[in-house]
Amino acid sequence: MLITCPYCGPRDVSEFAYQGDGNRKRPDPASTDPETWNAYVYDRLNPAGAHNEIWQHAGGCRAHLAVVRDTLTHEVSSVRFAREHGAPTHGRRKSGAKA
Amino acid sequence: MSPRRTPSGGRIDRLRTIRFTFDGTAYAGHQGDTLASALLSNGVSLFGRSFKYHRPRGVLTAGIDEPNALVTVLRGDVREPNIPATMVEIYEGLVAVSQNRFPSLAYDVSAINQLGGKFISAGFYYKTFMGPVIGPLKGTRFWMLCEKIIRRAAGLGRAGNVPDPSRYERMNAFCDVLVVGSGPAGLSAAREAATSGARVILAELDPTFGGSANWSGETIDGEPAIAWASDIVGELRDHDNVRLLKRTTVWGYYDGNTLAAIERVGDHKATPAKGAPRHRHWTIRAKNVVLASGAFERPLVFAGNDRPGVMMASAAMRYANQYGVLPGDKIVVFANNDSAYSAAATLNKAGATIVAIADLRQDVSEDCRTLARECGAELLTGHAVIATEGAKKLAGVKLAAFSIAAGVLPGNARKIEADCLIVSGGWSPTIHLASQAGARPVWDDDLQAFLPPESGNGWYGAGGFNGTFSTADAILEGFAAGRKAAGQPEVEIGTAPDIEPAALDPRPAPVFEIKANGKAFVDYQHDVTADDVRLAHLEGFVSVEHLKRYTTLGMATDQGKGSNVPGLAIMAEAVGKPIPEVGTTRFRPPYAPVSVGSLAAERFGDLKPDRLTPMHDWHLENGATMYSAGLWHRPMIYGEPGETVEQAYVREAQTTRQAAGIVDVSTLGKIAVQGPDAAEFLDRVYTNLFSTLPVGKARYGLMLREDGLVFDDGTTWRLGDNDFLMTTTTANAGKVMQHLEYFLDVVWPELRVHLTSVTDQWAGAAIGGPRAREILAACVTGTKVDNEALPFMGIVHGEIAGAPVLICRLSFSGEMAFEVYSGSGHGTHVWEALIEAGEPFGMVPYGLEALSTMRIEKGHVTGAEIDGRTSARDLHLGWMLSKKKPFIGSAMMDREGLVASGRLELVGLISLDNRPLNGGAHIVAEIDTDNPHGSLGHITAACFSPALGKYIALALVSGGKARHGKRAHVSDPLRNRFGPVEIVSHHFFDPEGKRMHG
């Protein structure tokens, strides 16, 4: 599996560290709503197909990347800087929705 | 006299003789022979004993699909078991031995197994060892009793136990087109792709390129196929953009068109070339792949189909044409399709008598009748072999009338003498790599085979792989696939090359099994019979995957290359469904066995880096006993002669509390947090405030995870308005860095903060004890170090022995203490200056044991207590949770479960029986050695406290503070340690902190 880092180019997956489900949106820090926080901390999507993920180029430039990866084929269809684009863009679930 | 060398013909070099031994007997073969062809040429027909029944077995195939003739190759003391004799190229001095026989191949006592009939039938292991067995010999124990006996009787070759001295290496390669297989289709594809300028890799598992051209005996446009092939190989060699890999098996097809291959560089040589590896692993990233991997001929399933002398028709043809070996003199042919007729013609031309051809079909084409007539064979259409005769080699076959609809017809069987029976049950395309790549094969009724889809994501197929069995069509398909794979526009395909002799019809009759009395093998290597498959069905196994596991069909080292489709067909018949509805199994890597050495290659031994502090050599020179803390090497104690570990750390801790001690703290994680928003960032990641911290001061900080549990702790120093130096625990340095980077990059990209790991840039020495300040004063220049200049948690810049240092007054030991940081290049220089300054004051260096002892006495927490389950309140750090701001973990830290009563809380323990306590021991109210139960918590760290003169420990105990002053017991059945303890506050020593504030 290759991930094309926007800085470093196509690199082997062994250079990257998986940093979790990219669909999560951190609730307002001032919020204390337990449901929202619970969904953020514990709920993870596990789709068979395209999935939004955060990967860090840990063995390279260390940037966090918003990656859309197909969990069935490992095909990576989009890689962008998480810093500039936030969470990846393939769909988005409602907050608190169980998947 | 059965198998023998023909006087002429074949691709072997009769002028070059190679000597080798098999089971201790010396033989000779020729350059170009495999072990199988050389042994056959010497008249050897018995190659091994079978897996379960120890039946005599010969050689069935001529290639990588060989299930029977497995041998062990010895090189000195190194054993390489389970190699098909068909894949071993002989070399001068080769030593090979047969497998699975005792005491010898010819006289095997375990062969009696087969007389016992059903002893090891399908599911034997499951039934015997997993089932409910009544009585004292329950499943597992019964297994242990039988294991030794069965392991000896059943199985494959024995693995060696001496270190493998061979070298292995790994290569990465990139190409536009990888062509797998170099038969006519593959060569044609490679030529077309190479001509277009694409970077091409051509991989061939055999020692010679050409595939079937080496043994088909065909001519292509009037030229012998082998010459046609070598012309193209020569052409490819002249291209700079082509890499030719022979003896290279592509065994794995992974995502992103990444393929794995193994090149057998040295296996065919008596002594490997200097510097050359034995095997080379290739990771090939190909833009496109051409799969031209051919097809395997399938055996028919009939009684006695495993007797030595029974051989695949195409293999017999290959032995004759490629190796100049006749597998027999009097040959019977048994087939359900036309392709065996060309084998018969070849063998006849090479000098064998074709006694008879038994064809399962009533109707046989005129082409075949002509071929049968030409080789003088009696053609018996509508006939089947129902038994074979002979002991260790074939003596004859029994034939009976057969109809496709009704099977074996009643009537007298006829016996025919023969020393070789060649068999063809149709062809199965080698679709393994496509299947690995996710392609779903489709059943083809005409060819009675699973065919790959037309193309896949990143690959194109050609030739036998596609079920295209005529050489002319294979060459055209290769041409087209090569163009497509190289990204060339499609062109009108020219005229087909002229192939002689004309291709025969490859479509077989839909017959896989001839039912008659006797063991009829589906999977030769695992000794799975047709009856085993039916038994599995009777016992309720309907899914193919379950069937495979229950009968072990197709799970041997050949992975069912020949047995897969016949097994499925028999299952389909038992279930009463058509074959495609029963389904096929998905092939997984590796396509063929791969040496573990090639996967490891240069990466063996200790693969972890060693992290050494700048003062490492000083520690070694000064008597430190080192141990590893993660990747770091750290001093445990600086023992004096005759001291035990406990005596050493007690002395070190005691001296530190009485005078002074120094410890290397360079391993602490250090992160420079810089930028206009650095303070705001720290406020968000720490539970307490850092924006209020004045420049020149340090503060102890606590971090939580998002789920509200404690993550890490450490001090952070404000060096400037926008410049902080954060320290983390040694163990969590990497994790904290990643945690901070994630939040900065993904969650708060608007914060103007830059993070730099500076762990390795700073050397750190902590000196503590009542004389510490005097020692500093004696060696620091450029700053005062008195209470006014350097108050508790204060920071100053200065110099020690000319090297700039940063000094912070903070304490882990509980003593008046200072951390002195210098550039790591100055580390030893500064350390030695401190040691020299400390000498008049009686300062000692101390190791991790003393460090840990002093921190236990003070009740400071480390990774043992911050174990991913404890909250800040559990550790009595609730006072650090700011109410003025949100921070990471603040929303989740007050959840019901995290504030419930009865949680494990940090306490201190004192051993009341004056014996040592152990980390991991449980705390209970009452001791019950027979049935330990009722854990109240556990010990996290323990030591002998010189300050208290007692064995003490820190523990996480339910109820915590409420139990202070109460008695409990340690219960440690593993170490048989039980005894009374008193639960006390975790602040054992100087709870008010007078000493460090001093």
Ligand SMILES: [Zn+2]
């Ligand atoms: Zn990068």
